[in-house]
Amino acid sequence: SAAGQVAEMVENKAGDDSEPYYADFTKKDSSLPKPVVDLIYWKDAKMSGAVLGAGLVLYVLTSFRGYSYLSLASLLLLTHLLISLAMTLVARWQGKTAPQGKPFQLDPEVGKKAVEHVNGAISWYFELLRGQDIMTAGKVVGVLFVTWTLGSWFDGPTLLMLIYLAFFSVPLGYKKNRKVVDEKLAMVQAKLQEIADKVNSKIPKAAAAAPQAAGEKQD
Numbered sequence: 001s002a003a004g005q006v007a008e009m010v011e012n013k014a015g016d017d018s019e020p021y022y023a024d025f026t027k028k029d030s031s032l033p034k035p036v037v038d039l040i041y042w043k044d045a046k047m048s049g050a051v052l053g054a055g056l057v058l059y060v061l062t063s064f065r066g067y068s069y070l071s072l073a074s075l076l077l078l079t080h081l082l083i084s085l086a087m088t089l090v091a092r093w094q095g096k097t098a099p100q101g102k103p104f105q106l107d108p109e110v111g112k113k114a115v116e117h118v119n120g121a122i123s124w125y126f127e128l129l130r131g132q133d134i135m136t137a138g139k140v141v142g143v144l145f146v147t148w149t150l151g152s153w154f155d156g157p158t159l160l161m162l163i164y165l166a167f168f169s170v171p172l173g174y175k176k177n178r179k180v181v182d183e184k185l186a187m188v189q190a191k192l193q194e195i196a197d198k199v200n201s202k203i204p205k206a207a208a209a210a211p212q213a214a215g216e217k218q219d
Contacts, residue, residue, distance in 0.1 A: 040171045052168050059161045134203075135196040 042048045061067045091097065128137055150159060174181055 027130055041175065042172055048168065054165075055161070055164050058165075059157060063161075116141075134191060134199055136197065138192065185186050 038044060039051055058072070061072060062069060105198050127133070128140060131137065150162075152160070
């Protein structure tokens with residue numbers, strides 16, 4: 001029964017703090033880099049608060065003050081360039097060696113991982129189109145309906161800001177209330193699985209190929 005499935009899922013998963021039932025960004029095989037994980041879990045409250053505040057300031061400037069992203073990016077780069085040149089000129093005027101900063105370099109592995117994730121997402125989507133997993137297809141339909149509804153309520157920048165705020169609040173909230181959340185989500189999971197099983201049972205299966213087909217061809 002659904003109640004038994006819920007009890008078993010909660011007992012096996014939600015009761016174990018080291019292995020949460022749903023995705024945990026702190027796992028070693030997580031696709032998120034460690035600095036990002038530290039940010040969303042507020043390992044360094046000052047750094048996380050600074051990044052969150054910077055995003056809020058950017059949202060206010062673009063949505064309420066009329067600045068565009070291009071103008072803000074140009075202003076930041078211009079300010080950085082002028083300050084760096086001023087520091088270099090002052091150092092030379094004082095007879096000191098100008099500070100030599102190390103240029104920022106992207107890790108080539110990041111590009112490879114990004115391509116792997118994109119290819120994996122494309123393969124997963126084509127499997128979804130073939131209807132091999134009705135349960136997952138139903139979840140995707142529900143998520144798309146929710147995103148379509150949110151898109152009709154909010155504009156693009158507001159949606160991005162909501163996602164940004166969720167990025168800094170949902171993982172930490174889940175970590176602090178893991179058992180309760182897992183129990184509720186396990187109940188939903190069991191109910192959805194029950195519905196998916198009923199739907200799958202009513203879908204006609206393809207008839208198996210007759211074993212005599214090969215022999216008839218030879219005759």
